[in-house]
Amino acid sequence: MKYGFIGLGNMASAIIEGMISSGRFSDDQILGFNRSEGKTQKLKETVGLIPCASAAEAATQADVIVLAVKPQMMGGVMEEIARVVGTDKKVISIAAGLPTAWYEERLPKGVSVVRVMPNINAKVKAAVTAVCGGSCASEEDIQTALGIFETIGKAYRMEEKMFSGFGAIGGASGAFVYLYIDALADAGVRAGFPRPLAVELATQTVLGSARLVEETGEHPIALMNQVCSPAGTTIEGVMTLKKRGFEAAVQDGIEAIIRRDQELSKG
Numbered sequence: 001m002k003y004g005f006i007g008l009g010n011m012a013s014a015i016i017e018g019m020i021s022s023g024r025f026s027d028d029q030i031l032g033f034n035r036s037e038g039k040t041q042k043l044k045e046t047v048g049l050i051p052c053a054s055a056a057e058a059a060t061q062a063d064v065i066v067l068a069v070k071p072q073m074m075g076g077v078m079e080e081i082a083r084v085v086g087t088d089k090k091v092i093s094i095a096a097g098l099p100t101a102w103y104e105e106r107l108p109k110g111v112s113v114v115r116v117m118p119n120i121n122a123k124v125k126a127a128v129t130a131v132c133g134g135s136c137a138s139e140e141d142i143q144t145a146l147g148i149f150e151t152i153g154k155a156y157r158m159e160e161k162m163f164s165g166f167g168a169i170g171g172a173s174g175a176f177v178y179l180y181i182d183a184l185a186d187a188g189v190r191a192g193f194p195r196p197l198a199v200e201l202a203t204q205t206v207l208g209s210a211r212l213v214e215e216t217g218e219h220p221i222a223l224m225n226q227v228c229s230p231a232g233t234t235i236e237g238v239m240t241l242k243k244r245g246f247e248a249a250v251q252d253g254i255e256a257i258i259r260r261d262q263e264l265s266k267g
């Protein structure tokens, strides 16, 4: 099976690196085309990507076509590839905000389309990715997509109507985590730590706490209760955050992301 990437930017590079380093895909299976040449050359040197001269060439040579250009460039790419894509090929798109029906309208009838939404943590093989099939996608097509995206983290199959919520929880909320790490680091500087050490301490604490939730399978509140001793220091901090509306602020933030996404998708 050959995988042809169209667009070799940040996300495609991370996905291709994940595929190769997993050992489940070999370099002679992965080909790609990018508008500017430098990124193609770099991937040729680092992971052995086979360069293509055009999007149409990548689509012609591939069994699975992975669309990884920005959403606003996707219309042009579809015009280029539609004439060489038949029902023997599978199309996977990672573009944000474009539903499977959008591709189906632009491709010959019956072509399988799978929509995927990874996140930037793909760069460190810790992405969470949502996967859904369009009206012509088979179980095998979904499994093909899951097989690719499990090489860069965890991949979850879900209904397309969940993509907006997933984009907030599984994607945009990363910005909240950066904000939290920065706020924690600021507090660390105030407590007397040099900033680089304060950032490192905050980052490692977030990483460790997330791992503890993952590896113990315990509810986050059960873990929180374990670190709040009666009349101790931590409960004072927790109560202060609750009084300041910490949880409500996070939930309102997620709701605002979903609302904006829905506004944008209506045009």
Ligand SMILES: NC(=O)c1ccc[n+]([C@@H]2O[C@H](COP(=O)([O-])OP(=O)(O)OC[C@H]3O[C@@H](n4cnc5c(N)ncnc54)[C@H](OP(=O)(O)O)[C@@H]3O)[C@@H](O)[C@H]2O)c1
Residues within 6 Å of the ligand: 006, 007, 008, 009, 010, 011, 012, 033, 034, 035, 036, 039, 055, 068, 069, 070, 071, 073, 076, 077, 094, 095, 096, 117, 118, 119, 120
């Ligand atoms: N970044 C994220 O966190 C994230 C998360 C989920 C989904 N996505 C989706 O992933 C897609 C790619 O995002 P990205 O962050 O990887 O963007 P990116 O780094 O800008 O990569 C897009 C690449 O597409 C190339 N390109 C543009 N038009 C092209 C064309 N007609 N034919 C071939 N290549 C073309 C660009 O080439 P140049 O070198 O010429 O610019 C660029 O290298 C987007 O649709 C985005 O919505 C991104």
